[in-house]
Amino acid sequence: MPQVQIPSVSKTLADVVAAASWADVEAQSLEARRSILNFFATALGSARDPVVMAAMRTLSPFSGAATTTVIGHSQQMDAMCASFLNAVSANLLDFDDTHPETIIHPAAPVAAPVLALAETRRLSGREVLTAFILGVDIECRIGNAVSPRHYARGWHITSTCGIFGAAAACARLLGLPAEGIANAIGLAASQSAGNVENLPSAAKNVSVGNAARNGLFAALLAQQGYEAAPRAIEGPLGWARTMGDELDVARLLDGLGKTWEIAKNTYKPYPAGIVFHSVIDACLRLREQIGRRLDQIDAVTVEGSALLLARGDRPVNNARDARVSIHHCVACGLLVGKAGVAEFARETVVRPEIAQLRQKVRAERDDQMPDGAARVAVRLSSGEVIIETVISPRGSRAAPLADRDLEAKLREGVRTGQSDWSADRVIDAVRRLDTVDDIAELLESLRPPR
Structure with a gap:
């Protein structure tokens, strides 16, 4: 297939992110809620893991105003720190959702900063779901365009592509115009990192946490007028070629704004690769x-x-x-x-x-x-x-997990993670996410008193 010629990948993706409405993505809201429920299940399952607790101790002295929920805890931190911690805990057990074509775990790097930013800005559940669906679409489309060579070369694709989804989703929540969203995506290209060699260590989770935190950072910088090169992704010395791949633009754009990558999402019954x-x-x-x-x-x-x-x-x-x-x-x-x-x-x-x-x-x-x-x-x-x-294991698209399986997974996560959060409250909150006017109030209702 011949390559599609466009002036800028960042701008083309940003135009869709800026223009999309709730009506455009509403049909995907059920799958988005399933993904977010799984995100909470996995984050709660490792909320008190020594890795997460060590990261909390490291970040606490440097956290700004305590405005944002750390999943599984009563203590709040600033949005940047909470984004990092929640992405780490959601990814730590190798139990998070999976986009089969790329092996990206979509929710951890995108849901964490989206919920953090929405909480600080007191945004609605529909705004969260819209931004989340768009962010997942961006990270997975960019992943499609460099797969399978990117991962095979040693790049941890959840981290390296997750940051683009985080940046686009957060820029959307900030209400940036298409130009600002494109700059956020370009700024993300300068911060994309993570390698497969580190998969058997906590260093893997650091790069996922950074994808969430730095995606939010990129959006906030773009809000303040920071600019990025229009061809930061596909240029001769851009992200794709720097990481060793020629970007398949046709694969990236196929169905853009009409079909959504979250529809392909799968959920793990086992906490393993x-x-x-x-x-x-x-x-x-x-x-x-x-x-x-x-x-x-x-x-x-x-x-x-x-x-x-x-x-x-x-x-x-x-x-x-x-x-x-x-x-x-x-x-x-x-x-x-x-x-x-x-x-x-x-x-x-x-x-x-x-x-x-x-x-x-x-x-x-x-x-x-x-x-x-x-x-x-x-x-x-x-x-x-x-x-x-x-050939098709349990949890694959051919044998998907049911809603009751995801709810059972969350209940087990609360038990194994030794959290004092209520599983029933979390399940109910995610079910009605599209009707919530204020994410901050919703998350506050999930946190037990300190």
Whole structure:
């Protein structure tokens, strides 16, 4: 397909963000609320994680006026700090929503600053939903235009593209004209960062937090008259080429302003990298067939695409490794029969029988398998081999999670995150988000007294 020639990617995207109305995006509001509910579920699930608490201690002395909610806490911070913390906690457990074509986790970098800015400006739920839908569209479209090379080259695409969605959404909430929104997008291009090598560490979450905070920062700078190069994304020395990719402008613009990327969103049933979900599903099915013969497992072979092996054929040294490990996902599915937050926590990771089974797992590449699919073969001591293949795992677009599943996920998040927030209040608040006049009042009703 020949490349589409346009004067500026930033300006073309900004024109749509500035012109869109609630009527244009209202049909996507249900999916947006599902995404935001999942955002709260994952943020509550790690609200008191040592990583989040360390970040809070680091930022607290530097926070400005305490105007903004930190999810799962009574304490407020300024909008910049809250954006960072809420994006980190939403992304920390590898449990957030996923855009399948890019593997972007859309909500964390966009919902966090949108809610923070809306709270400080006392904006309405419809304004929040409109900005959120537009921001998700921008981050995922830019992701589409550089996928799959961008991620494969080592850029953490949720961070590097999430900042564009955050900047566009926040500029929209600030009421900036198209020119100002374009400048916010261009300013975001100067702050885009994050690498895949850091996925097994908390450094990954720092780049997601920065995408949220710096996207808000870009919008606020644009409001004050800061300018950016019109071709900051696609120019000869712009964002795309600097990061090693030629921007596919045609893919970026396909259906712009008419179809919405949030409609493709998916939600995880397991707190692990999405490419491992087929492995888990296959092992849960195999466990049912093996029954009481689990102690007879001699070897396990997992076959999948190059992406599966690149992301998950790794040793497990800690809980973060486990969430991106083929070997640990096999052990959870076969030995425990579950793959929730507890199964990826340190207490499970170090169990001797779990570690022993991980050693029996071998990963093999099969280029005929699509990304996200897996074939798992278990050989028993009797010589019997039992095989399960999963192409579309639970939570994928072919087998989506229901609303009740997301609500159960949020309730579990409140329990595992040891938060004193009410799950029922959060669920009710997100359900009626499109009818709320003041986001600040809504979020205040969710925070228990200090």
